[in-house]
Amino acid sequence: MDYKSMQPESLMMSYGYKPSLSEGAIKCPIFQTSTFVFNSAMEGKRFFELAYGLREKDKGEELGLIYSRLNNPDLEILENRLCLWDGAEDCAVFESGMSAISTALMEFMAPGDLLLYSRPVYGGTDHFINHFLKKLNIESIGFYATDTKEEIIERVKQSGRADRLTMIHIETPANPTNALIDIELCAEVKNYFTTPEKSIVLSVDNTYMGPIWQHPLKHGADLVLYSATKYIGGHSDVIAGACLGSKELMGRVKGLRTFLGNMAGPWTGWLLMRSLETLKVRMDEQARNAKEVADFLLAHPKVEKVYYLGFLESEKDKELLARQFTSNGAMISFDIVGGEKEAFQFLDSLKLIKLAVSLGGTESLAEHPQTMTHADVPMEDKRIMHITEKLIRLSVGVENYNDLITDINQALACVD
Numbered sequence: 001m002d003y004k005s006m007q008p009e010s011l012m013m014s015y016g017y018k019p020s021l022s023e024g025a026i027k028c029p030i031f032q033t034s035t036f037v038f039n040s041a042m043e044g045k046r047f048f049e050l051a052y053g054l055r056e057k058d059k060g061e062e063l064g065l066i067y068s069r070l071n072n073p074d075l076e077i078l079e080n081r082l083c084l085w086d087g088a089e090d091c092a093v094f095e096s097g098m099s100a101i102s103t104a105l106m107e108f109m110a111p112g113d114l115l116l117y118s119r120p121v122y123g124g125t126d127h128f129i130n131h132f133l134k135k136l137n138i139e140s141i142g143f144y145a146t147d148t149k150e151e152i153i154e155r156v157k158q159s160g161r162a163d164r165l166t167m168i169h170i171e172t173p174a175n176p177t178n179a180l181i182d183i184e185l186c187a188e189v190k191n192y193f194t195t196p197e198k199s200i201v202l203s204v205d206n207t208y209m210g211p212i213w214q215h216p217l218k219h220g221a222d223l224v225l226y227s228a229t230k231y232i233g234g235h236s237d238v239i240a241g242a243c244l245g246s247k248e249l250m251g252r253v254k255g256l257r258t259f260l261g262n263m264a265g266p267w268t269g270w271l272l273m274r275s276l277e278t279l280k281v282r283m284d285e286q287a288r289n290a291k292e293v294a295d296f297l298l299a300h301p302k303v304e305k306v307y308y309l310g311f312l313e314s315e316k317d318k319e320l321l322a323r324q325f326t327s328n329g330a331m332i333s334f335d336i337v338g339g340e341k342e343a344f345q346f347l348d349s350l351k352l353i354k355l356a357v358s359l360g361g362t363e364s365l366a367e368h369p370q371t372m373t374h375a376d377v378p379m380e381d382k383r384i385m386h387i388t389e390k391l392i393r394l395s396v397g398v399e400n401y402n403d404l405i406t407d408i409n410q411a412l413a414c415v416d
């Protein structure tokens, strides 16, 4: 069979797994084991030579199973399947999205280097950049979706550290405002500052679009990062992360993962493989529901503004949406008429939709970014990014959309 010509959703049940190696089990078992028995001492020696890069692989040779901090079938098969969605050469799965992001940033940056990043980014990423990396003398410059390429380049030059720019990290659409960042524009900025002596890594946190609706590697990104806790896991029952890219870059990411020991365990790997089988049907349904919910919100008198990719206003954003995304997604934010009091009344009145952070799961969730996910971001920055007291974020799940709308409608009615 020619797997290459098939769509990823056709391969999520079987790709990379050989039943004959597991007593004919149709599903990959959970390899709950810390270590693997070598057939001979020579085999063990040869596996370690590969693991530590002491020799090149023979033609067609794969790294044998050694120890579950280095590799495990539940992780390897999962990683091979994740590669299919993004068209990546290699993937590493982590115990959380934050461990994927922090490991990638630490691998490609050294003290004295400069990081360029889009704002807003996920609160945890923001904290890691502005607290932990600062401690390592890694400075950062933020830019916004509204900045032009020339403005971004100018800001890097003005920092006086342009020669130390080694990484660009972006999140698009941005959480929680759905602001769009142009990956190709960022690749041009990267090329502008790349020299024969110094390469720059462009990483994209693609959590908001899952692996279905945006494929950053095709637009010039070097690394794609995920909180697999969100759409990939999709059932609000597992914390995990992933990083994808070329064999060369992923060799480095996996190397650091081995020594930090922050890989996911076999049980998490198994859960995520199960989740991947329904990834596309879940996300398609969530996007369909989100459109209905967004249309309802837009027409409601107690809603001031809806931030949803289906409602973009500028021609520039519409062009970017068509070029870089294949869906309007299933994340909606909106400004309620009023302020924190009205926002909290609404959130406290929801019944079917749960008041919780996180996103991308089968059940719909609502939260208040200013005081919850983005509590740690300075107030002035939040103002610039429209993360105000009246902003509410919704992650739309797979429920019947009429029931979601009924719930939102009754909760809005409770706001006085």
Ligand SMILES: *Cc1c(COP(=O)(O)O)cnc(C)c1O
Pocket: 096, 097, 098, 099, 122, 124, 125, 171, 175, 205, 207, 208, 226, 227, 228, 229, 230, 239, 240, 241, 358, 359
């Ligand atoms: C949740 C999230 C993260 C962090 O992932 P964890 O799995 O919670 O560590 C990173 N980026 C984005 C965009 C997220 O939504």
